Amino acid sequence: MLEIKCPYCGKRSQNEFSYGGDGNIKRPALGAEISTKDWDDFVYFRDNPRGRHTELWHHVSGCRQWFKASRDTATHEIFSTCKMNEDFNE
Amino acid sequence: MSNQYRTSNSKGLINKEKIINFTFNGSSYQGYEGDTLASALIANGVHLIGRSFKYHRPRGFLGVGVEEPNAMVQLHEGDRSEPNIMATEVELVEGLKAKSQNCWPSVKFDIGEINNLLNRFFPAGFYYKTFMWPKSFWFKVYEPIIRKAAGMGVAPLSPDPDRYEHNYEHCDVLVVGSGPSGLSSALAAAKNGARVILAEDKAHFGGSLLNDDVTIGNMSGREWASDVISQLKSMPNVVVKNRSQVFGYYDHNMTVMFERVSDHIENPSKYTPRQRLHYIRAGEVIVSTGSIERPISFGNNDRPGIFLSSAAREYMKVYETLVGKKPIIFTNNDSAYATALEFLRNDIKPIIVDTRDSSEGQLVKEVQGHGIAVRFNSGVANTKGHLKIKSATIGTLDGQKENFISLEEVECDCICMSGGWTPTVHLSSQAGNKLKFNEDIDAYVPDKKRQKETAIGSANGAFTLNQSLAEGFQVGFELSNKFTSNNIKTDVPTSNEPDQKPHEKLWCMPLPNGQKPKRFIDFQNDVAVSDVELALREGFRSIEHVKRYTTLGMAGDQGKTSNLNGLQYVSNIEKKIVPEVGHTTFRPPYTPVTIGTIVGREVGNHYLPTRKTPIHTWHEEHNAVFVAVGLWVRPRYYPRGTETMNDAVNREAANVRKNVGICDVTTLGKIDIKGPDAPEFLNRVYTNAWLKLPVGKARYGVMLREDGMVFDDGTTSRLSENHFHMTTTTAQAANVLSHLEYYLQVVWPDLDVNVLSTTEQWAGIAIAGPKSRELLAKLFPSIDVSNESLPFMGLVDAKLGDIPARIYRISFSGELAYEVNVESNYGLHLWKKIMETGSEFGVQPYGTEALATLRIEMGHVAGPELDGRTIPYDIGLNGMVSQNKDFIGKRSLSKDAFISEDRQTIVGLVPVDKKSKIPEGSHLVVDDKAPTPIPKLGHVSSSCWSVEYNNPFSIAILKDGKKQIGKKLIAVCPLKDISVPVEVVSSHYVDPKGERVRS
Numbered sequence A: 001m002l003e004i005k006c007p008y009c010g011k012r013s014q015n016e017f018s019y020g021g022d023g024n025i026k027r028p029a030l031g032a033e034i035s036t037k038d039w040d041d042f043v044y045f046r047d048n049p050r051g052r053h054t055e056l057w058h059h060v061s062g063c064r065q066w067f068k069a070s071r072d073t074a075t076h077e078i079f080s081t082c083k084m085n086e087d088f089n090e
Numbered sequence B: 001m002s003n004q005y006r007t008s009n010s011k012g013l014i015n016k017e018k019i020i021n022f023t024f025n026g027s028s029y030q031g032y033e034g035d036t037l038a039s040a041l042i043a044n045g046v047h048l049i050g051r052s053f054k055y056h057r058p059r060g061f062l063g064v065g066v067e068e069p070n071a072m073v074q075l076h077e078g079d080r081s082e083p084n085i086m087a088t089e090v091e092l093v094e095g096l097k098a099k100s101q102n103c104w105p106s107v108k109f110d111i112g113e114i115n116n117l118l119n120r121f122f123p124a125g126f127y128y129k130t131f132m133w134p135k136s137f138w139f140k141v142y143e144p145i146i147r148k149a150a151g152m153g154v155a156p157l158s159p160d161p162d163r164y165e166h167n168y169e170h171c172d173v174l175v176v177g178s179g180p181s182g183l184s185s186a187l188a189a190a191k192n193g194a195r196v197i198l199a200e201d202k203a204h205f206g207g208s209l210l211n212d213d214v215t216i217g218n219m220s221g222r223e224w225a226s227d228v229i230s231q232l233k234s235m236p237n238v239v240v241k242n243r244s245q246v247f248g249y250y251d252h253n254m255t256v257m258f259e260r261v262s263d264h265i266e267n268p269s270k271y272t273p274r275q276r277l278h279y280i281r282a283g284e285v286i287v288s289t290g291s292i293e294r295p296i297s298f299g300n301n302d303r304p305g306i307f308l309s310s311a312a313r314e315y316m317k318v319y320e321t322l323v324g325k326k327p328i329i330f331t332n333n334d335s336a337y338a339t340a341l342e343f344l345r346n347d348i349k350p351i352i353v354d355t356r357d358s359s360e361g362q363l364v365k366e367v368q369g370h371g372i373a374v375r376f377n378s379g380v381a382n383t384k385g386h387l388k389i390k391s392a393t394i395g396t397l398d399g400q401k402e403n404f405i406s407l408e409e410v411e412c413d414c415i416c417m418s419g420g421w422t423p424t425v426h427l428s429s430q431a432g433n434k435l436k437f438n439e440d441i442d443a444y445v446p447d448k449k450r451q452k453e454t455a456i457g458s459a460n461g462a463f464t465l466n467q468s469l470a471e472g473f474q475v476g477f478e479l480s481n482k483f484t485s486n487n488i489k490t491d492v493p494t495s496n497e498p499d500q501k502p503h504e505k506l507w508c509m510p511l512p513n514g515q516k517p518k519r520f521i522d523f524q525n526d527v528a529v530s531d532v533e534l535a536l537r538e539g540f541r542s543i544e545h546v547k548r549y550t551t552l553g554m555a556g557d558q559g560k561t562s563n564l565n566g567l568q569y570v571s572n573i574e575k576k577i578v579p580e581v582g583h584t585t586f587r588p589p590y591t592p593v594t595i596g597t598i599v600g601r602e603v604g605n606h607y608l609p610t611r612k613t614p615i616h617t618w619h620e621e622h623n624a625v626f627v628a629v630g631l632w633v634r635p636r637y638y639p640r641g642t643e644t645m646n647d648a649v650n651r652e653a654a655n656v657r658k659n660v661g662i663c664d665v666t667t668l669g670k671i672d673i674k675g676p677d678a679p680e681f682l683n684r685v686y687t688n689a690w691l692k693l694p695v696g697k698a699r700y701g702v703m704l705r706e707d708g709m710v711f712d713d714g715t716t717s718r719l720s721e722n723h724f725h726m727t728t729t730t731a732q733a734a735n736v737l738s739h740l741e742y743y744l745q746v747v748w749p750d751l752d753v754n755v756l757s758t759t760e761q762w763a764g765i766a767i768a769g770p771k772s773r774e775l776l777a778k779l780f781p782s783i784d785v786s787n788e789s790l791p792f793m794g795l796v797d798a799k800l801g802d803i804p805a806r807i808y809r810i811s812f813s814g815e816l817a818y819e820v821n822v823e824s825n826y827g828l829h830l831w832k833k834i835m836e837t838g839s840e841f842g843v844q845p846y847g848t849e850a851l852a853t854l855r856i857e858m859g860h861v862a863g864p865e866l867d868g869r870t871i872p873y874d875i876g877l878n879g880m881v882s883q884n885k886d887f888i889g890k891r892s893l894s895k896d897a898f899i900s901e902d903r904q905t906i907v908g909l910v911p912v913d914k915k916s917k918i919p920e921g922s923h924l925v926v927d928d929k930a931p932t933p934i935p936k937l938g939h940v941s942s943s944c945w946s947v948e949y950n951n952p953f954s955i956a957i958l959k960d961g962k963k964q965i966g967k968k969l970i971a972v973c974p975l976k977d978i979s980v981p982v983e984v985v986s987s988h989y990v991d992p993k994g995e996r997v998r999s
């Protein structure tokens, strides 16, 4: 079980959080013209890197804030976490 | 005669004043307080414990603790019966009942032993080879026979009556193992002020200090250990746990420990758990788990009476028990001589067989000083004795130690063997440590760490007391300094131990001339040297493949005594060094853990939280039959007298259509939405338009996922300019809230909106039926509830006496209907008030079944239709999709597949005979007799008995459904073997124009 540092609450065990997927995904702007391919890339396609990965977590059983984590998908090392409007401080 | 195998002069840790009675295979025995089941049986001369896994060979004890591969027993009886327990790990308690397993009809006469005579049919890989053909034989013939023959213990069939608990702990330093290095590191870390947990698997602390004749400071090793433990116990920053095995090392320094809380207590008090699981998140973990002695492979080295030398010593020194009175000590190193000395202390003269040419070690000299002639350059070739060892063939080895040059048979009643020591690296390896091979000790030791884990002492290959203490104090101090600023260093005490000379690199004896006895490597899985040879001959090279093909090291003991001997043998044949062969992976649990402990208190109703509405007690008092809806418990129906479920549901639903019914809808998700951008946010979340919803009005909304599938639906009301009240389905309430938070926090943080779950804050009661308005008028006399003042989708704040209430005119049943919300605490009061007020209108409560009937008849979609595979078009909600704005998931709706004309769409179904019920989940086909695979046109999502038309009715999702109306199909349910001819009709079966809700 991982130990994750919520940027609002501090270190908590993984069972308080839910995983929110790739943190690099940007939703296309509302109303923007977008090709089916680009839309499908946004909806369905995700990189699956071995190593460092920026991802989202949701402190569901805590402060209910979404935040970013930089995690190694192979070793589970979490290098840094930050609020959505921040950049990783490394 | 009992306890005839007790020592005369060893000073152990048992209490001979307290006799404990127990039975084994139905016979009564006596042991003493402090005995294990193993030591008590050995003290009574019982060595035949069970039969081996594959060949059903008689087996006894090899070890004294967690390393034991053979002596597995079935403990207790009835619902407490427990299989596969190591007898070495069971503390004796009054009345304990144990029996052998894996034998039939008895341990002494076992029919499966014929496997031993037929062993050419059970070579390495026998599962893969022997039972592959013919295929049809697998399930009917091979599998049941193998199961019966190879079965281990028997699991009880009734629920476990004991209590198990979980505990979460945090500490700076966790020390695993209380031998010399563990004790010194715990003491150093604790004195420096760190929060320390010290875990010991055994009942007694001290590890090797309990068995070795050493001094620390001016105390014996054993005295020093108990002194350190009492110091640690007196410190507030230290938790000391015996009978506690740290069996798993997971990510981010999460370790899991298994504590045997009351297994050793005769009558534990009522709420004392049997066992406890501790999740320990440690800042640093010190792995001081010690080492396990290696066996030696020689002919028939698995007979009862053949022990590890260290185990024999511990039986004497801790349990005052003799494993035999005519011992042979067989060794490739000095440590076994300590066992010889302990025998000599009890006036027993062992025969000593040493593979080495000589040794000048202190222990060796001491043994020789007793007048014992050590047989150097010798080995044990074979043994005899069917149910217990009776004699051994001993021989002198040739120069290369590849053959015996002379053989001699000597009588014995036990062999104590020692092949040196294997550091217990399991936890370090689980933690991700890359092990390295240390050629000085011929074993793997921890090397490059991935987590905050440090192995010390013999777990790190430091086999002398001096080294262990030095490492322990140093590492304990250094690691604790990360957590405290005290900088208090504890001095290392002086110590004294016998000097030992190197071991010989020889772990497998040659075969005696002309004979081919089995030389076992893995006792628990019955893997012999010949199996490894065969695997290599057949071309298996990777050690992971050899492991799986031979099953070497794959048993419950995880190869604690067999892994290295297996690797060594492979490397000998392959003419490689061991590190080139590599090693297999260690995985948790290090020792077996009961399922009960893993589950803890999460059993039965405690498996998940139970959510009850504030009206629950009323439902209970009125004979409700409940159903679980997610975590909620909801009334399913309220049977009266002898009513069946169908009777009750039809009555409840018909009463709504005719009079008025009320339903507890508290479980619907409720979300409070506030902020200047709230209308814009809803406009993006829902498929329909929200900007112009007037204050005081509700609107039905549908939300999609980005992939265009319907996610949830519900009614949302505008309470004021910037304040909305959203409702969700019961099932999706939590997911919808997370979804809203995601879009507000991650995607559109510029929107000024806050969302908050208020599901628990409001009780909700639906009042539905043609007489609902009359009821409501009487309930709220000061409110104008006429169709003009409170039209469909209107809402009004009201008061029930002094209680604030909110009335929504919304309908799920399709009837004229309202929903009244009050604060949760008043829910029961409101319910009772409605029942009281409504009696003159024939009010009746209705449960989830009638609720479903009412919505199905109306063609209203719910969970079974919103299954994550339907877009709005499919379920008749295309009218809800705005063409004039963008929203979540909209772009997906214009993809080719989503605008295809023949998509599956919602329809109604009526059985042609107007009688047969259509099972939910049935497939819709044209011809159920057609050759398979029969083309499937759709499926039945929801079924009910239509109280309006008095015949069955279903909703289905059907390919090109709109064009199928009027056609006849067949609903096939292969699970129930039912086929029902059906006619396709509109899904709006009752009141298709929706006039009632607006009446």
Ligand SMILES: [Zn+2]
Pocket: A006, A007, A008, A009, A010, A059, A062, A063, A064, A065
């Ligand atoms: Zn938080």
